[in-house]
Amino acid sequence: PLFYLITAASLKYLLLLIKGWFALMKAQTGQQRWQRYTFRQAAMVFFGVLLLVTLPRLWKDLLIAWRTPEPPYNLAFQYVAEHRQSDDAVLTMNTSAAALYLDRVDYFAIQNNAGQFLLDYPEQPVDRWLGAPWLGSASAFNSVLNTGEAWFVVDTQRLTTFGFYLGDWLATLDTQMEQVWAQDGALVYRTRANRNPIPTAPETIINAQLGDAIRLDGYALDAEQSPPQLTLFWTALNAIESDYTIFIHLRDEANNTLAQWDRQPLDGAYPTGQWLPGETVIDPVSLILPQNLPPGECHLALGMYDLNTLERLPVAEDASGENAALIPLLKGE
Template identity: 35%
Template sequence: GDRYTGAIWLDTAEAFNQVLTGDHRIWLVTQEFWLFNSYDGYLQQQILEQMDKQWGEGGVWALSTRPGHWPLAREAEVMLNAEFDGGARLRGYTVNPSQPAPGGVMYLTLFWQGNLPFGAKVLVHLRDANNNTVAQADHFIYDNKVPSSRWGDLLKNDEVVRDGAALALPPDLQPGRYRLLVGFYHPETFARLGVIDDQSGESAVILGEWVVE
């Protein structure tokens, strides 16, 4: 059933994540303006990542926890300085667990900055040594729940935007070396956003290499 926590003051992302532990569905009712202009950036991003917008009218949003939700990492474990055409920058990432295993899930937090393209889809592909895609988690940032009128608020002051992707690995994943690629593409045309100094040959950023034993 639902759990109502209106008496709890949640002023940090850590407190918010603590309330979200367990199997209860949690609801949050908030002013849209507050969400995009008053909340700490990390708390705001946890809300947008872990909750679905169920209703919105008159500047008020009602959100509830999404199935399989998980918290975004606060800090990037690996720093990057990749830049896309138009000014979007990928500043780093964190992967948990650090060692992928067949049948497991790779929880990836991406750290974006700059002019992120509104309405573009994020490409996340795990490739084997033959460049075959063995797992993918393409998605819109925050499931496209941020309206165009609030996109600028999300990016204001060159805020770091954390974005999550969960890659479900096949149970028959073979031992070997794998690369993780990230990029942007337009969902209508599938045209990818260019990468400055592209090393992938396909308008994507290579995050790194992982070995499956």
């Protein structure tokens, strides 16, 4: 288990440091007695302080390892081996277990706090154990799922407790994959057979800036689905302090509101206050339309507001007059 390895490595380097100090003291035998005595006393004080600083952390790691036994990844990858096709992609954070029990790993799948596990190669960061390419965002995760069948092997602690996966990744996992196996905390997900793939890039570019921290890059609209699927592409330009609510209004030619949807991004799974600067958030929305819509062209007006004050974020170069981005719809949409 990872915690045992970390603790053992820490003790190893501590012992090597002590050994080096004793070798240095031995080299001082040609000096005066009082000099050797002073050097040894200083060394004892140094190592005493070092132990006081290091041992509590090592003890904490040992307690975590004792209380959190490693899930049975051997059984999880055995299940994958028995059911996967040869060209199915394998995604996991535990790449060493995948190599050992499955002899296959395609991506090192971890979204957040990944730096400690990565080697930063110029072409693409890879994991430290097998050199598997890093899959580090929900959009990249979604892109892999759109290319073919895939398996995602993880455990409950890494998925929900340690902060390795954020709300947009979890939402993609929930809509695009299904849990097919679980035992003692180990989890296996497989691509849903009847899923509606989420677009990975906007079909129409808007680049509407809301406030100083959020940009609506664009959207994709699939009117063939029932209900129609609108996918919004947001980018966090800076850190966002509040959790904003999205409004989407369906308007007729006279700008009358025919339907309205108010929601937080990803139905509350990934509030704006958790978005990381520079991150693109893919946000699918099901537009449940009212029956007997009147004939004529219509459009969507959308933006964000603070639920506590109902104040909308200002839209740069606003053409709507109400701090909203406009999406025209064809008559048949």
